[in-house]
Amino acid sequence: MKLKEELKEKLENRSKPTTLADHVDEYNEIVSNIWDKHAPIRQKRIRVVASAPWFDSEYKNLRKKRRKAEKKYRRSKSQNDKQLYIQLKKQTLEVARSKKRSYISDRLKDGSSKSLHSVVNTLMDNKSERVLPNADSDEHLAEKFLQFFSEKIKKIRAKFDEVPQDTISRQSPKQLSHLRLTTAEELSSIIKSHGIKCSPLDPLPADILTTNLDVLLPVWVQIVNLSLVTGNMATLKNPVLSPLIKELSSLIDTENLKNYRPISNLLFISKLIERVVDIRLQEHLETNKLNMNQQYGYKKGHSTELLLLKVVNNLLESADKNIPSVVLLLDLSAAFDTVDQTKLLDILLHEIGITDSALCWFESFLLERTQKVKIGDSFSQEQGLLYGVPQGSVLGPRLFNIYIRSLYSYIADTKFNIEGFADDHQLVKQFVVTMQPIALGHNIRNCLAKISDWMSKYFLCLNEDKTKIMVIAPPAVKKKLIFQGVILNNSCIRFVDTAKNLGIFIDSLLSFEKQVSNTVKSCNSTVRELWRIKSYLSEKQLHQLVSCRIFSQLDYCNVVYYGIPYATETAKNSE
Numbered sequence: 001m002k003l004k005e006e007l008k009e010k011l012e013n014r015s016k017p018t019t020l021a022d023h024v025d026e027y028n029e030i031v032s033n034i035w036d037k038h039a040p041i042r043q044k045r046i047r048v049v050a051s052a053p054w055f056d057s058e059y060k061n062l063r064k065k066r067r068k069a070e071k072k073y074r075r076s077k078s079q080n081d082k083q084l085y086i087q088l089k090k091q092t093l094e095v096a097r098s099k100k101r102s103y104i105s106d107r108l109k110d111g112s113s114k115s116l117h118s119v120v121n122t123l124m125d126n127k128s129e130r131v132l133p134n135a136d137s138d139e140h141l142a143e144k145f146l147q148f149f150s151e152k153i154k155k156i157r158a159k160f161d162e163v164p165q166d167t168i169s170r171q172s173p174k175q176l177s178h179l180r181l182t183t184a185e186e187l188s189s190i191i192k193s194h195g196i197k198c199s200p201l202d203p204l205p206a207d208i209l210t211t212n213l214d215v216l217l218p219v220w221v222q223i224v225n226l227s228l229v230t231g232n233m234a235t236l237k238n239p240v241l242s243p244l245i246k247e248l249s250s251l252i253d254t255e256n257l258k259n260y261r262p263i264s265n266l267l268f269i270s271k272l273i274e275r276v277v278d279i280r281l282q283e284h285l286e287t288n289k290l291n292m293n294q295q296y297g298y299k300k301g302h303s304t305e306l307l308l309l310k311v312v313n314n315l316l317e318s319a320d321k322n323i324p325s326v327v328l329l330l331d332l333s334a335a336f337d338t339v340d341q342t343k344l345l346d347i348l349l350h351e352i353g354i355t356d357s358a359l360c361w362f363e364s365f366l367l368e369r370t371q372k373v374k375i376g377d378s379f380s381q382e383q384g385l386l387y388g389v390p391q392g393s394v395l396g397p398r399l400f401n402i403y404i405r406s407l408y409s410y411i412a413d414t415k416f417n418i419e420g421f422a423d424d425h426q427l428v429k430q431f432v433v434t435m436q437p438i439a440l441g442h443n444i445r446n447c448l449a450k451i452s453d454w455m456s457k458y459f460l461c462l463n464e465d466k467t468k469i470m471v472i473a474p475p476a477v478k479k480k481l482i483f484q485g486v487i488l489n490n491s492c493i494r495f496v497d498t499a500k501n502l503g504i505f506i507d508s509l510l511s512f513e514k515q516v517s518n519t520v521k522s523c524n525s526t527v528r529e530l531w532r533i534k535s536y537l538s539e540k541q542l543h544q545l546v547s548c549r550i551f552s553q554l555d556y557c558n559v560v561y562y563g564i565p566y567a568t569e570t571a572k573n574s575e
Contacts, residue, residue, distance in 0.1 A: 003038045003208070008215045010034060020226050021234040024269065027219060032203040054099040059092070066092045097535070104536045116541055117548075123533040131245045132375065133255045142373040142380035145243050148257040149373075150383055153337045156461045157387060173353035176284040179228040179361060182276045184217050187224065190275050199265040200240050200374055209268065220272060227273050231360030236270040238382070239392060241373045264371070264392025274394035277361065281398065290352060294408045297422040298397045304421055304502040305557045311419065311426055311501075312560050315472050315510060318430050324473035324481065326439060327506075328416070328427040328447065329499055331466035332455075335423035336400055337388040340459045341366045344389070344403050352402060365395070387459070397422050403458070410454045414447040421502060433480050440483040440495075444469065448488060464488065468499040472508050504557050512564050523550050 010030045017023050066088040073081040107119050120126075135141035191213070196206045209216060227233060243260040245252065252259050282300075285291050291299060296307040318325050348354040348362055369385040389396040389403070400422060408418055416427040427447065431439030452462050471481060485494040498507045498514050505515040526549050534542060 003034065004212050004215060006034050006038075007031065007212055011215065011219050016222075019234075020223070020230055020232045020236075023223055023226055024235050027223065027269075028203045031216075035204055035208070054096070054103040056099065059095055059099055062088070062092045062095055101536055108541065113544070113548075116544065120533065120537075120545060123536060124529050131248060131254055132243065133257065138376040138378035139380070142375040142378055145241070145257065145260070145262075145375070146371075146373045146380040146383055149241065149262050153334060153387060156333060156338050157459060159461065160456055160459050171351050171353075173290060173351065174284075174288045175353040175355045176280070176358050177356040179277060179280050179358050181225045181228055182221060184221050186276070186279075187217060187220055187272065188213075190272065194275065196268060197271070198268050201238070201265075202268050206268075220269060223269060224273050224276055228276070228361065229357070231357040231364060233270070233273070233361065233364045236267055236273065237365060237369045237390070239264040239266045239369075239371050239390060240379075241265075241371055243373065243375070262373075262391065264390060266390070266392055271394055274365075277365075278394050278398060280358075281395070284354075285352070288353070292401070292405050292408060294419050295401050295405075295421075296419060297401060305559070307419055307421055308502055308504055308557050309559050311428065312506070312510065314417070314428060316563075319472065319474050319477075319510060322474060322477050323430050324433060324436075324471055324477050325428055325430050326444065327470045327472060328444070329468040329470070329501055330425040330427070330451070331463040331468075332423045333461040333463045335460055336391050336396060338459050338461065339387060339389050339400065339403055341387065341389075343458065344399060347402060347405070351405065366399075404460075407451075407454055407458075411447060411450045414443070414450055416443075416447050424502060426501060433477060436481060436483055440471065440481075441486055444486045445488060464493070467493075469493055469495050470497070470499055470506070470508055471495050472506075472510060475509060478508070504560065510564075512561060516561070516564070519553055523553055526550050526553075 007030075011027075014026055014030060017026060066085070069081065069085040069088050073085040104119055104123075108115055132141060133144075135144065196209050198204070198206045198209070204212075227236070241262040241264055243257075244263045245254065246259050246261055286300075296302040296304070315325050315327070345359070345363055345366065349359060354362060366389070369390060370382045371385055372382045373380040389399045404420075411418065411427075414429075416429045418425060418427045420426070429439070429443065429447075431443070448462070448464075448467075455462050469486065471478070473481070483495075485492045487493075496508075498505055500506075505512070505518065507514060530542065530545055530549075537545070
């Protein structure tokens, strides 16, 4: 209560500077000082022991009695001593279970989903341990990651220095010259929908922001509107990167930096401004019909499931007519990080119609960004970003969609149908079996050449090693196909029988055998884990966990399972 009163008093009596940078700096200083006063940082030595908070004095004394009875029985071999030991052993076990159930029940009293999953993860020993390469210090490791992430982008960009750049088409769309101001009601609605997630650099943690929302909201409205009016994002575009292992398994080399991806964390107030701008940009795109029909990512009424349903349905229709289809699954290298910011601003101006103060805001948002890496409590040096749209941001994916909008028309003459979700694209083309030398040779090479040509003009890199090619057809038609790969740049790219696309394994016969098998194995594993801890949870809580952890897996894109055999051989063996 004292914290809230002091926040209200100090924020109401602040000097209210005119520039956004000063406004943000003063806000951060005020709330940081108050937070440090009420919750000062103190050093404490913590002894790491196995977590068993239900281990109280009653249980401890009972364990001592059990141990004494065991020693006495081991010495005497008496049946009476044995019975006493067995009785105390059962009693100790029952008391431990009872106290553990009572402790867990107390933790779950608030009925929140967050508490339930936290307790269940503890019971299942699902600890999110930090996986990082070995290093002399966290600071040294942070510097290594910073250099690796930046060098990777520089190497990709260096490939395009001599490539003649494509000119941006000069259209005349309706203009968005300024960004409409926000209100406290709009910000409240945004926070209610998306919650509050903070960066390590935020002056207050998320739970404190949530409990003091009524005090802080008027200040946020002023900061957001000042950013929109001045077209400025100064001091609010400095993300903190946290390296995350791409896949945790025994086959992954945790010492190789290539196996880590950067996770970007931005200040909460920065993401709040972005969400407001995103609403304005979406309204402009939808009103003036500037969205691309082939793009499914980050659009209302579109999803990965809808995209997969469309692609699979088209493939099934072709298969029903005994017409084979060739599918290209494109993979881009660090797509978001190599975007040319100047070219993107040119597209926003000439193709989307962003002008005046609105364009100034996007320019300030994109240019002169910096980043640093955080490992533990240590930070690397800050480094400027010359390319890319900010990962971890709200607007980054939408701006990427705008950036690649010309790709779809550029490859239209290849006759491949293309659809995409952010940087994941699939291209499909039907062909006649008798024309397979052209369809599985020239047509694929021509399409990939066109894509590579466009990408080089837009500073994007097609990863040919990870790009998958698949021929989908009924078994009888597959037997007639002679070609099993395509020659590209003096190397042979073999056609694959199975590939993962937007979280679903698609195979060349559309049997979804591997997808079903993996889903069955995953669900069975979850069932076994829940069975092990079921005695600590109520029936209602178990139902909730089954819905979240099992039904969610079964529900994702389950429409593609329609028409497949009742049970595949692999799935049968997994049961």
